[in-house]
Each structure stands twice: as structure tokens, then as C-alpha cells.
Amino acid sequence: MKALETILPKFDSVFSIDCVIFGFDEGELKVLLIERNVEPFKDWWALPGYLVEQEESLDNAAERILYELTGLKGIYMDQFYTFGDVNRHPQGRVITVGYYAMIRLSGNKDLKPAPITNYARRAVWTPLADLPKLAFDHDKIFKRAFDKIRNKISYQPIAFELLPEKFTLTQLQHLYEVILNKKLDKRNFRKKMLNYDILKELDEKQKGVSYRAAKLYKFDKRKYARLFQKELSFGK
């Protein structure tokens, strides 16, 4: 990975990827940020992002860049928008393609930028409530990604990706409430979720809580795929 500065002086046009990775932990929605270790915006917080190389597709670039800057491996991301304002990068014309993902935080906490680059000093899960002002136009990029998942979750049950493998309905509901930023009715929420028929009820309960333990559920990928197919085909 060449340092950005060595490329900028001669570039005509460069493209980059920026990743918006959502995680959910301790009842909070978080986003993965890096602390920049190079100019411009040295010491600022930014979305993990870097230049696309000559011989890699955008999707591959996204995966590689996220890994190198944060240590997260094999994350599948979706492209959501491309940002191309002329002056979005102070050193030249950089068009950036935005990717997002929602991932399970448990067991993914060991973040460590790969030592191949000193571009990021560290990577940190940051609660949305504590979001600092970000480098470049990353505030705008983040906002667009957040709008996207908020929109998507309201017509597609995608929130499981953020939860541990086994979860309670109340945890799932809290997650929805955080993303949609409103209270939901418990009975209606449960009815609706169970109606989707994509949850498997386990013979197991929550442990270590000082109140009535809730049933645990698992997300059923097979049934989910079926539902998703149905939603993609128009008309019934």
C-alpha cells in the first residue's frame, strides 16, 4: 500500500472506498472509526477508507481496505453511494465509493490495523451518540449510510446481523428502537417478528440475569432467504 502522499502530486483522478461498519453492543449502536496518522486530517477521526488499487474490483478493495485499517476480516459489505464533489479531498480529485455493513460485535472486538500501513493509528467502535466531527466529507457519507440502514430495516428484517447468534426478543426490539429512534410496542413487535417466521425458538434461556430469564432465539437463514426471495418478486 503506497502512502497517499506519494500518489497525490501526480494523480489525475483517484478512487477510494470508505466503509461504514455498524455494530451493536451494550444496547448502543456503534460505528467503526479510525484515528488518522497522516496528513491531511492527521489525528482526526474518519471512516476506514483508502485508495482502490489498479487490479482489484471495488468489492474486493472494500474488503481489503477494511482489513488493513481495522483488522476486521472477510466482512461482506454493500455499496450504497458514490461521492464525487470536486473539492471533497483537499489534495486533489478523489471520488469515493461508500460501502456499509452491519456486523455482530461479540468476538469482533480485537481491532488492530494491519502493520503494513501506518495510515491508521487505531480503530475504535464509537457509539453514535459520541460521534466526533469526521475528516473530509465523512459526516455526509456516514449520514447517508445510516439513512440507508434505517430505511432498509423498516421493510426488511436485517437487524439480526448485528446481534449475537442467540438473542432474546427484547434485545432485538431494543436494536430496532435504537436504529429507528423510537419506542415500539412490545406485543406488536413480537407478533410481527414471529410472523415473519424466520426465528427459531431455542430450548434455552438467558443466564445470569436477576429477573425472569427470557427465551433465546436464533435467526433461521434458510427461511430468511425464502422471505427475501418473495419480497424481491413483485406482485403476488
Added chain:
Amino acid sequence: MKALETILPKFDSVFSIDCVIFGFDEGELKVLLIERNVEPFKDWWALPGYLVEQEESLDNAAERILYELTGLKGIYMDQFYTFGDVNRHPQGRVITVGYYAMIRLSGNKDLKPAPITNYARRAVWTPLADLPKLAFDHDKIFKRAFDKIRNKISYQPIAFELLPEKFTLTQLQHLYEVILNKKLDKRNFRKKMLNYDILKELDEKQKGVSYRAAKLYKFDKRKYARLFQKELSFGK
């Protein structure tokens, strides 16, 4: 506008825009194609597209390029996806940003590539049924745009953009049927459309038909904007 060939030999990375412009005429859904006049894919049909210049935003580039290649002026387009496979262009790495629009065909038939470029020999409205195999990966780009509008129309009443200013409900229904590729029930369709409350019934009827003339309607932009706002705000 420099010719593509003079740029390619030395480029590291280049971005372009490709435009998917939908029109509706004589009961058929059409897309605007150009006939290429330069290599590669000389003489092939392609989506109108060209390189983004150094000092213009993506949105501006899209508008300019469409105008230069087809003569269509001031068309507002939405970005829908960015295509970055390594080998999508035979002469080097070109990442392209897809834009789409739906426009009124009546009065927009005078297509003429601007003489500043000999890149396109001509621009032609092509019925979807007659789509030839397109240059580059434009088949894929087209398909993605079409999926996008098909999806969008089923939750947002956007089809007016394709119709003449005054239209009958039957024309509107036909348009929906063509895009969704299925028959709709006349009574239910009318009920639903009128319920949106974004159509203004005119004191005017169809002329020159050899059967009972239908009422003409106009699309009410003010009310539409209101509806759109409502749909964008989550939760009620």
C-alpha cells in the same frame, strides 16, 4: 472533450458516467442508446456515457455528458450504482457511475449529439423489447437501472415523469403494467391512484379516439411533494 483514445494510454484510473434514460411512447417503454463511432465497440449500441472531467462533480458530469451525446438538455438524474470490475473496459481501468432518469418523451424527440464530439453517431429511443446486446458491461448496468425503477415504482408514484402533461388513467395504468410486467385490475388501480390524492382531474377529455373519450388528468406537484415527505419520515 478529449477523445477517449488520447487519454487511455497513460491513465492510471479514470471515471466515467453512464446514463440510463427511460422514456414511454406509444405504449412502449424505451431507453436512450447511442451508436458508438469510435473504438472500442465501434458501431455497437451503448448507454450514453463518457469520462468525468477534473473540475466537475458527478452530478454535473452526468448532465453534461448526456447533453453532449444525445442533445437532451437539463435532465435531472439520480445516481444508482457504481461499476468497478477490473476488466469492464478493454483499454484500462475505468470505473463508471450509473445514473438514471425517467422523462417525458413528447417534445423530446429531437435527439442530436452535440457536434463537439464524434463519439456518438446518433442517439435513438429503443424499445426495451428490441434491446440489442450492448457495449462493455452496459447490459448489466441497464438491468440494474431497470430493477431500480421497477422497485421504486412499486412503493412510490413516480411514473408521471414518463407521461405527457395530460394523461388518462388508462395510460397511467398501461405504463405501470409495462414496468411491472403484469396486468393490474382497473378498479383497484384507479382507487389507489386517486387515493394518493396527487392527480388533478381536468375539465377536458381525450380527443380523436373512436370510442368513449376518457377524462384527462394532471399530476399535482405540490401534493406529490407532500406525500413524498410523509413517506420519507419514519414511523407515524
Added chain:
DNA sequence: ACAAAAGTGTTCGAGATACACCCATGC
């Protein structure tokens, strides 16, 4: 026994679907 969260049903209104006949007009 008390605190805390789990779990559970019914009613209402809105909107989607299915379905068939008479009406106006031009030829």
C-alpha cells in the same frame, strides 16, 4: 415480598385484493 423484566390477546381502521356489469362514443 418486592423489583424487574417476560410474556400474552383483542379490537379497530386502512389498505390490498377479487370480481362483473353498464355507459358513452365513433363508425
Added chain:
DNA sequence: GCATGGGTGTATCTCGAACACTTTTGT
């Protein structure tokens, strides 16, 4: 008078919204 599309209403179902109390468990 006939062919062609214009125009209309009702019954049913599904889904989302509103709404409150009992049960279980750990301390």
C-alpha cells in the same frame, strides 16, 4: 347496432396500531 374502451362498488382479508395485566425469577 356494434365494437371499443371508459367508468363504477362491494365483500373479504391482511396488517399495523392501540392498549394493560399476569407470570416468573433472583435477591
